[in-house]
Amino acid sequence: MPDLTALFAHQAQASAHVQFVFNLTAGRVAFVNDAYGRVLHGEPEQVNAELPALLARLHPDDQPQLAEYWAQWSRGGRPAEVEFRLRHPEDQDQWFRLTPYYEQDAEGAVWLLGSLRDISVTKRYQANADLFNSRKNATLEILSHDLSGAFIMVQQIAEFLREEVQAPANPQVTVMLRELEATSRDSVKMIRDFINIEFLTSANSDLKRDRVDVGAVLREPLDQLTTKSFAHHFAYSLPAAPLYANLDVNKFTQVLLNLVSNALKFTPDDGHISVVVEPGPGSVRILVQDDGVGIPLALQPVLFEPFTKARRSGLRGEPSTGLGLVLCKTIVEWHRGTLEMVSAEGQGTTFTIEIPQSDGLESPILKPQVELYG
Template identity: 65%
Template sequence: MSDFAALLMEQAEASPHVQFIYDAATARVVFVNPAYEHVLGGTPGQVNEELPALLARLHPDDRPYLAKCWRLWTRGQLSDEVEVRLLVANEPDQWFCLTPFCQQKGTAPALLAGMLRDITVSKHYQQNTDTFLARKNAMLEILSHDLSGGFALVQQIAEYLREEVQAPADSQLHKMLGVLETTSRGSLKMIRDLVDIEFLSSANTDLKRERVEVGAVLRETLEQLQQGQRVLGFRLDYSLPREPVYAHLDVNKFQQVLNNLVSNAFKFTPDGGRVEVEVAACPGGVQVHVRDTGIGIPAALQPVLFERFTKARRPGLRGEPTTGLGLVLCKTITEWHRGTLSFVSTEGQGSTFTVEIPQAV
């Protein structure tokens, strides 16, 4: 055995993670550390006999992905960590992160070394965090819309009364109405600024992509948005792929893109209108369509829609202001995912925004 293998074996003995060396020439595991017994329930001396049963526990959706990674690994071209799931009878899937190493001299078969870390607990924490963030984003949008609508109404009534009501010269009515109008306007701005700041600050954090089932991670966001919009009296329908579709996503950021596109759709859709979200596989990719039956985008504004602080920014039908940054950030985050954001719109007939990102194996 080479010095490379001997060194890895020496360092691996005390590791809490499974470490192994596989000899491609003999198609056998030539070393596995004691952690194999504690983490995977196997017997180190019988690892080659147990390997077929262990591989049979791979999640069916992960097998093509792992096969692709294996081909790269045997060529010395795999450097990224790989996350896979093992099926466990009557229990949730067990998640592992594989850190690959490879030694190859000339055309000789390679020695493949790897370290397997059990990341099941951290995966569950991440899933809970994503669920919480989806609910938080949906709740912020609901509160923004609901509270903003209330304060906007109070502001409009105060303006109307101050202009229409004749009060005695010594009355404080006009002064009080002015205070009410100013306070409502300030509260309205504060609520909307809070939502904008939250979106901007979250969007500017580092991208952390992982291979996920797109329909599964977007379902929570769509359910929250659907329930929230129903409370506000609006209709949101959505459809997800029938078969699992995978992509490399920063789940929180991608949820923000979806949340922002849906929010914009409702902003320009009159009462009684409808917004529909469709998540579907396409050749080599995944598409998310956000369709509305709103007022559409004037043709003159469409060429500059994605410009920063674009002149295409318009207040919503219910007075919602815009910074002109929402669609720019959506486009930026989509491009971080190596995807595209496009749209088609006809004035008076609604709009469809489409996010397309590469599909993972």
């Protein structure tokens, strides 16, 4: 039978990732492979001397969660995979994923074995993809609002002219005005159907949560909404300090945009809409507020039901499928959060999202617990 210890040692040395064995009892690295030099630019023989300098490069936002994990490992808790950053004085931060394994030998010594992978390229790719999706979603929502508004105006003008011109000299005028009404109405429906399909498609995909600074990832779509010249006063507020949560950035951004879209639909021109991101007690709180027409009291109990009876056309005739808010609530609950609403007719509406702050990293890929409408 081959020497398994020797085989594992050879395998570790051949790995492109840093493989290590740390003696928790002695507080020293007992083994590190040659990848340590390639990935972390150190000398394997000097790893214990170099360890304090490496720890000093830990990103300050990641230190609390790593300290918590380390305390759990030191007490014999079940190790969990964790991601963190090392600061680089002249380049971008390096991202790592640590996969640990805990073991206690017959003599009582406690060992932490693990693999350290440089995932910087993957994290930058994901950040760029999230940024692209956020911009795309915000652009689609803006175009939807603008195009729907234009077609609704054309439809209303055509209806007005058809009613005013009772007996046109050319009978084709009435036919053309009816055609213009129908085309405008169908165009508005097509635009909203496209946005709804985009939302449904995203909602039905696997949930992928990463630990992110909520203010940082929401700034881009909120900036786009601010620079757009809506007929409303739009403003947002983000926390001064980083506020971390485990988010599927694409889905969560769509929830925010859907709530802002609803506010636009039910707020008259020159009204006010705001988004506030702030810390709560162990949570991240996001408020979407407007001073629009509000939601009638009789409709509020069924607001979050699928195909709810509370669905209404917007002030400018924008259609509603009755799915938007139930999807928003479902996605927020996937994030272990809550979505609540307070409204009064004639005074406006406030939707409040509250999700847990991140005190560590969970499994990055989670399957939604329910399927949404096909």
